[in-house]
Amino acid sequence: MAENLGKSEVAEELTESLKRSVAALEGADVPYLLGGGLGCWARGGPPSSNDIDLMVKPQDGERAQAALAEAGMRPENPPEQWLLKAYDGDILVDLIFEPSGMRIDDEAIARGEDLSVMAMNVHVMDLNDILVTKLLALDEHSADYGDLILITRSLREQIDWRHLREATAHSPFAVAFFALADGLEICPAAVRPATVES
Numbered sequence: 635m636a637e638n639l640g641k642s643e644v645a646e647e648l649t650e651s652l653k654r655s656v657a658a659l660e661g662a663d664v665p666y667l668l669g670g671g672l673g674c675w676a677r678g679g680p681p682s683s684n685d686i687d688l689m690v691k692p693q694d695g696e697r698a699q700a701a702l703a704e705a706g707m708r709p710e711n712p713p714e715q716w717l718l719k720a721y722d723g724d725i726l727v728d729l730i731f732e733p734s735g736m737r738i739d740d741e742a743i744a745r746g747e748d749l750s751v752m753a754m755n756v757h758v759m760d761l762n763d764i765l766v767t768k769l770l771a772l773d774e775h776s777a778d779y780g781d782l783i784l785i786t787r788s789l790r791e792q793i794d795w796r797h798l799r800e801a802t803a804h805s806p807f808a809v810a811f812f813a814l815a816d817g818l819e820i821c822p823a824a825v826r827p828a829t830v831e832s
Contacts, residue, residue, distance in 0.1 A: 645681055648672070649752045651725040652686055654705055656756055662701035664694050667746045667759035669733065669767065671781065676751045676758045677792060680784045685726035689738045689759055692731040699729055735770035735801070736763065762794050762801075769798070772807035779811055787820050795821050 652672065659666045668676060670687030690698045695718050702720040703709045707727065710719040716732035731738050745760040768782060786793060799821075802808035815821040 647723075647725060648682070648686065651722040651727065652756070653752065653754050654722060655686060655688060655702060655707075655720075655727050656754065658701040658705035658707075659688070659690075659698055662697060662704075664690060664698045664701060665740075665743045666690050666698065666757060667738070667743060668751070668756050669730065669759040669764050670728075671785075673759045673764050674761070674785045674789065676749050676756065677761055677789060679788050680781075685728055687728050687730055687733075689730050689733065689742070691738050691740070691743070695729055695731050702727060702729075733767035733771070735766050761789060761792050762798055765793065765798055766801050769802045769808040769811060770805055772805065772811070777807055777810075779814055782811055783814065783818065783820070786815060787818075790820055790822070 652668070656666070656668075667673070667689040668687070669689045671679075671682030671684055672686060674680070675682045688698070699709050699718045699720055702722075707720040707722045710721065712719055716730065718729040720727045720729070736742065742759075742763060743757075745763060746757045747760070748755050749758045750756075751758070765782075765786070768785075772779075799812055812821065816826045
């Protein structure tokens with residue numbers, strides 16, 4: 635089981651599942667984006683040991699799930715209307731078409747970037763899009779800022795801070811994150827509110 639493996643073994647198991655998933659989607663001509671923690675890791679962020687988040691357009695969801703099933707993964711249809719799932723052994727692959735704050739469409743796919751991930755070419759979600767979805771997913775039941783602090787600290791030079799702040803300004807949980815980022819001097823001083831400039 636994945637939970638009984640060491641951190642490096644879990645990472646290896648995840649990347650092998652990622653390779654199988656990407657190969658299946660590309661083989662079925664399904665446009666996709668690698669998002670979530672692994673999407674940040676692919677850009678130099680901290681390692682992720684959770685599941686695999688693959689963004690697909692809503693009209694491609696069932697086709698993407700069928701491609702993963704054809705590759706030997708076990709499909710699962712959750713009650714939520716914004717994603718489908720498949721299991722590659724113990725590794726969960728989420729096929730997400732409506733992450734928090736956005737809908738995956740041709741424009742979102744086009745904003746992605748092809749990056750080399752473990753010697754494989756993977757289409758990775760735009761970093762600012764990933765962070766918008768992560769910030770807008772925060773709520774009363776899930777307000778853990780630890781991962782976001784680690785990710786944004788390590789990738790701070792790649793982030794469009796002004797866009798990120800404006801795109802999430804309606805969320806009090808995102809506002810609280812920026813208070814932390816400003817106080818920890820993660821966010822560049824030039825784009826901090828005047829009241830917190832150093």
